[in-house]
Amino acid sequence: MKSRIRMKGNLRAYMQLPLYWTGFLVLLTVPAYILDWRLGVGATGFTLIYFCAELILYLNAKPKLASEVINFATRYATVQKHLLNEFEIPYALLDYNGKILWMNQEFRGLTGVDQGYHKSITSLFSSLTKEVLQKPEFPHDFYVDTEEKHFRVAANHIYFDTVADHSALMSIENSEEFLIAIYLFDETQLRHYMQENEDQKLVSALVYIDNYEETMSSIETVKQSFLTALVDRRVAQYFGKVDGLVRKVERDKYFVIFRHKFLAQLEEDKFKVLEDVKAIKIGNEVPITLSIGIGLSGETYTENYDAARAAIDLALGRGGDQAVLKNDAEITYYGGKAKEVERNTRVKARVKAHALREILESRDNVIIMGHSLTDIDSLGAGIGVYCAAKFLGKKAQIVINNPTSSVRPLLETFVPEAGYPEDMFINSEEALEALNYDSVVMVVDTNRPSYTECPELLKRANTVVVFDHHRQNSEVIENPTLSYIEPYASSACEMVAEVLQYFDDNMKIEPAEADCIYSGILIDTNNFMQKTGVRTFEAAAYLKRCGVDVSRVRKKMRNDMDAYKARAEAVRRAEVFRGAFAISVCPGEGIESPTIVGAQAANELLNIVGIKASFVLTEYNERIYVSSRSIDEINVQIIMEKLGGGGHMNVAGAQLEGYTIEQAKEVIMQTLDSMLEEGDIVV
Template identity: 30%
Template sequence: MTKKFETMKTRLMALIFVELVLLVLFHFAFNKYLYIVQYILILINIAAICIMFYYIIKTHKSRVLEVSQLLGTEARDAFDYGKIGIITLDSDNTISWMSEIFDELGIEGIGEKLVDVFPSSEGVLDGNKDFATVTIKGNNYEITSMGHKQIMFVKDITELTELERVNRLNSVVLGIANLDNYEETTQYEEEQQTALIDSNIRQAVVRWADKHNMFIRRIRPDRYLLVMNEEIYQNIVSERYSILHEIRKQSREMDVNITLSLAFARQSTNLKELEDMSNKALEMAQARGGDQVAINTKGSDITYFGGSSEAVEKRSKVRVRVVAQDLGNRIKQADNVIIVGHRMTDFDCFASALGVSSIVDVYGKKAHIVINLEDTDSNLASAITEHRESFEPKHSFIDKNEAKSMMGDNTLVIMVDHHSLEQTQTPELIHKAKRIIVIDHHRRTGEFKFKPELIYIESSASSASELVVELFPYHRKNVVISKQEATFMYTGMIIDTNRFRNRSGSRTFQAAAELRKFGADLAQVENMLRDDYVDFEMRNKILSRCELFEDHYVIAAYKDEPLPRTLMSQAADEILSVREVEASFVVASVDDDTIAISSRSKGDLNVQLVMERLGGGGHFTGAATVIKNKSFNEITEMLKEAIVDVRKESE
């Protein structure tokens, strides 16, 4: 029995004794007032009984033993020193006892369910969590069972939490700031103009770093090393990397094409590892076109912010020559060459494969192009079937099973018009290949899941066909292609540039002129791209589903039946021709459990970033994605959220 309960019992016994004395006195001395006294005593007894029941209930919820009685004085001192509380539970997880520390915290829980007193402890009771945290009077506590399901330990971890927070905020973050296109811009400028660029653009980076108390050191005319802690990094994240917008603004005012790429490496205690991580992040930021931030966090995939500007053309004739010669040397060393395209092969993919095959032919080797007409654009499949006989004397077309049988240790696999393992038409070949070359014009979506020995990715190029045509002049003898091959390559460029409306630089028209020299037939191009009446009617149905979103974006969700991917992209292109529409998105199913999105942009919205948030990728002005096991409504809402997020990042 507790001390309080003993005291209350003594007082009640004294009260009963006094009642008896009063009854005897009034019986003999004041008999006529006896009934009044009896009523008063009855009321007193009722009150006493209520008080007695209250203390009985309260006593039932009180602890019977203190820690010192249960485990000894030394154990009590140890638990007090470690600020550890103990809770014992009944078989139904009701609290049967709590140690004295909970008195200090003002918690009375005996007789109540543990989850009612500490709701976050449910996962610990279920065995799904090793521990749970709870905040009591501003302090943090950790609840754990330590393997004993009927005993809970509650430990004050406030100091530990604060130390972890301070340690995390003081961890080193290594960064690199690179001014994209700085050297190309200042190479032929007058000294006065270069000084102005340095004052307004380069010094803007220095002022930004000083403002945030970073360590900054210039390591190249266009590159800076940044060292900071996690707290500073979180501050610049909260400002949404405002320096990107500042550099864009200064560049516009000076009419120069200079943007900023930032790379950060985090959450590693190894400084050498941070250096490697930051270099890899910068490589990814620049491969994706620059004007963005790449964040490489240890144990996580690289994430990106920004990318609101179209890629600036950076490849030079010297780089093209070096790549062409390197490609030629690797072809010479190979036993055989297999060319692989992406899923749902389009004109640019197939045409660039023809171009690479023509380069291989120059070195006396036979290239084999892997093709699957069932996984090919319908217009392209018809064109290949019609003209296959004219291609076969020079080019070899094989299926994936034949390709597997040809694979050897010295087989060279060339991936055209894609660089992602998820996008390739024959991933099993990539897994098996020991020598891989990548030729692509899409922005990098992430790190390679294989080891290519030569990478030629230029996101500023209009198409893979453009890149391949530029490689033609730099081999041991001139590459010559037929009129039919030139026509297919020209068609690939026409489609990828939306008839030279998008992503068309001076190099694009030079490549187109070269193809015209080889005899590209424009009439045949138009004929191959002509739709039949069924496709024409279907495209009009898609257009009838258009919905205006946020005033400048159009979403067309076609739910009636599966659509070919090509028809979706054509509809997206047509929607974009409407005045004041900045971006278009066509959503349709491509099979029973798969829904695809084809997107196009005039340049204000980076649809590649929108599609990346939904698991896809592509170009700044043209991208796509495929989503499985989601409803149209879910995907449409996800798309709208992605559009809003990307637009906010670019503001």
């Protein structure tokens, strides 16, 4: 259908006004006929002559007027086109599908094409696709780059029915859907200045020597000052390469500031100073290790320093020998490959014991909980805290939702017939009812709120205490009244046993309670073969003095036949990956605690010659639980962190959701390949 040009608005009314006067003249002929018929005939003749003359003039003038209007519009459009052509901002007009219809000089100069180029804009800028251009709202932060410049793209949709408003002279019918006008704003300098501003920002960092006392006590006195000087020099030289300022604030602490643009360089070499300092050997038996905390993206220097403090606390809480970058909520870890160093001093345990006593004495009741799927270490630590609360005459309850077969034999010891209250063990609903303003919630064997038996307790409680031996991650329990996290400890039970020794000289725990705590140490150390130190055996000796019966403990920790067969099947089905990693699947059908069996299978696989790390996958409750173990060569903790889990250097785990068993195995293999290529692990 052909488009018709027609007049509208004021122009149409102006042109047709003389014709409207004909109606007025017709009305005048009526009184003329009344006065005199001859006068009426004359008026009628005049009206006809007037109408014919005006109609002829209207029909002759309309094309001429339309031509003049079009000529004016054409000249006006020519002026507009000339202005757009010389517009300093690159501009182009596209059709509905993104095909170039017209572009100005700046756009042609930028793209290097001529005016006859009518291909799709995508051929010039691959990111400017038809789908992006046709979106109702074009992205505000859309950018395209050339070899030397950076442009922000703005786009407008031009609909023909909105080109002219109601006061326009003419309209065009049957238009296309819309055209697209794009503008390229040169933000090269702006981005340069923004990047320069970002590069010049000062980054705060804290550098701590993890094991200062232990290292100094392992060398002769005359060499101690020399060792300190070597560490000072390595730290100063390392940050000096990036124009950093290093100031020693204590004998084992440094404060460092440097410009943000050098951070990428430090990340690229993965904070090599960690390895450089460990390489210092002047007779010290214990390698010296560093922890680094770096704070970023604060609006002020104080905020950056606070972020650095949080980062260094996280690094120390994870066992040290690593760098932690805290960028708002994003946390990045580097290092952490060294084995945690056991502290010989018990000062910290004594201080924590006294602090715990003060908290318990000031509260009405104690609610104790560990992680979900309570294991023996979590239960044993809870029993230890229960003993402390009972000694002070405080009501204590332990939250366990679904006891597994591994802990049920121990739970059966604490029955009313043995003198224990019926409500010693409660579920989450009962715990929430028991919680009041003066309650203290004691979390053991985990420091992640989402892993606890009842996360809602942590949100409602006014006083929270955390005792754990796992390395901290980005997810932590916020603002605890007391936090005692020691990654060097073999188990939460070991930590609690140490605290109980300093809780009160007159405190005595029952043999059944000591059995439970001892069992936790036994399980987490794999019968004292993993992650044991002097203090582990001292804690076991204390429990033995309290009446531990090893035979009684062994009977309570025996597996049933189905669990034993499942463990054997997991060992039988193991696959060896890269000649050093054993990966297997533990069958969970008909087993009450398949995750426990999976962990046992992972320990068994380490008895095979050549296996440096084991990974056992267990499907349970629509999740896949990964148990990972190693002896000393592979840090499985950093491997599990890649999968969202954590743990220790030799004992770690993770939980995967939304994966099948085969997909989970593939993810583990890909993670191992990636870490081998990057040098994070070495076989």
